[in-house]
Amino acid sequence: MSKVPFSDPAWLMGLPSPYYNESHRRWQATIRPWLEENLHKNAFEWDTAELLPESVFKTFAEAGMLIPSLPCPLPVEWLKRVGINDIMGVKVQDFDYMHMAIYSDEMSRSGLAGPPGSLTTGMSFGVPPLIKFGNKQLQERFLPDALTGKVRFCIAITEPEAGSDVANIVTTAKKSADGKKYIVNGSKKWITNGIWSEYASMAVRTGGPGASGLSMLVVPLKGHKGVTMRRLKVGGQISAGTTFIELDDVEVPVENLIGEEGMGMRYVMTNFNHERLSIAIGATRQARTALSAAMAYVMKREAFGKTLIEQPVVRHRLAKAGALLESQQAWVESFVYDMVKLTKAEADVKIGGLTALAKANAGMVVNECAQCAVLLFGGAGYTKTGQGEVAERIYREVMGIRIPGGAEDVMLDLAIRQLVKNYQNETKKMERPQGSSKL
Structure with missing residues (x-):
């Protein structure tokens, strides 16, 4: 078939x-x-x-x-x-x-x-x-x-006033007088899966301002004293359980510290490549689902005495979206192959910025493909039920790709800054030591 x-x-x-x-x-x-x-x-x-x-x-x-x-x-x-x-x-x-x-x-x-x-x-x-x-x-x-899935974890980094600006989170974790507990106060927002989670790997401030003051703790959530959670109504992906978490004098054993104090920013950053690549892969498939649904529809839907696929303007719209989709697919596959071949340390340096760019581009591609699908489905693509429902749903989820995991504009800027940094570091290695006449 x-x-x-x-x-x-x-x-x-x-x-x-x-x-x-x-x-x-x-x-x-x-x-x-x-x-x-x-x-x-x-x-x-x-x-x-x-x-x-x-x-x-x-x-x-x-x-x-x-x-x-x-x-x-x-x-x-x-x-x-x-x-x-x-x-x-x-x-x-x-x-x-x-x-x-x-x-x-x-x-x-x-x-x-x-x-x-x-x-x-x-x-x-x-x-x-x-x-x-x-x-x-x-x-x-x-x-x-x-x-084994007997308990559920979430990652809790983002706050109402600190999204992509991770270094400036304000949720505090201060040691108790006897030094046996951290007392956690603050809030976390847009935490996926939070509402169902027994624990969070949470970024908290144990020290002074900036990245060097951040640490990570395993913080108990469901049913724990001082923890209040409520689900947030977001535009799409609502079944993923986006959650607002309030923390009021939450007691956490000092043994729940992940790694070392002051290393939280590094720990947060180390999983970003995986997160952004995962988002890019899923978004590319969402774009594919939207565009192929539109393709199937225009091959059977008739208007003005012929199928829509016979209209040059329809083919032109599909071609533009399809070119973006297949280019993104090929790019993502090359990243995945790089992750197979490179060590974690090599990948973080060599493709960290480009992975951010791939994630940002995935959001733009799914936007184009979903918009194309909605327009080609016409009224059916603007309806929450029926044959155009898939296009309407995916278009509603576009911003859930372009914002979480690093907002699009932040990712675009990060990509270029990382590329420039890598270039400068490599150039510096090639420079002749100052005061030396040796080649």
Whole structure:
């Protein structure tokens, strides 16, 4: 059966690719029907209800299908300790960033970011600080239940007055007189999955102003004294559980410190590449879902005595959006391949800025493709039900891609600053030492 143009990336449309091996292809073929059955077939219904049944999270946890959202390489030793040796047939030690990218792409096939985000955001962004920087006692206390989905984590950084400006967060964590507890006061806003989470990996101010005063703590949330949480009504992705958290003299054991005091900014920054690349992959699939839905529609919809696809203006609009989409797809795949081949330290330096740019560009591409789809569906694309519903839903979610994970304008600026910094550092290495006549 032939596929609608733009409905899948080139490697799944029968074209050769240098990136995907047999393991990647088997993985994709295995997880697509599983995700269709356990997520996508009810995604629109659940997103309309603004909540996924609790059983869905349990199903994913029991199948190990929350784990692929973690940064690669996976924490193999810990996963084997908790009984997770493979994920849908792929051994955890063989799981790489290409597998992760396929997972992120397939999780977004419905076109909606809310349902997959409600399942994976906490695991993807909240658990890694413990894996990377937590000491042994902290890992022993939290990782077994976190990795198996028995408890849920979120990442809590953003505040009402500090979004992309992470260095200026104001939530404080001051030690008690006996030195046994941190007393946390402040608020966190736009925290995805927060409302369902037992714990947050939270950025707090333990020192003076600026980045050097930041630390990270594991802060208890659900049912904990001094913690108040409420869901926020956002424009799209509402089933992902965006949350406002208020913290009033919340007591946290000093043993819940992640890593060292004053290193919080570094810990926050280290997961940004993974977060932004994950967003870019999911957004690219959302753009694809919107554009392919429009493509299928214009090939059957008739107006003025012929199908819409026979109208040159329609083909022109599809071509412009399609060119942006496939360029973004190719760019994202090259980033994922880089993540497979580079060490974490190399990737942070060499492609950190470009990853921010890819995330920003993904938001612009999904905006163009979703807008194209809505216009081609016409009135149906402006209606919340019916055959144009997918276009209307995705267009509503565009700003949920362009703002979270680093606002678009901040990402554009960051990308250029990083590129300039890398250039200057490399140039400096080539300079002759001052006062030396040696070449």
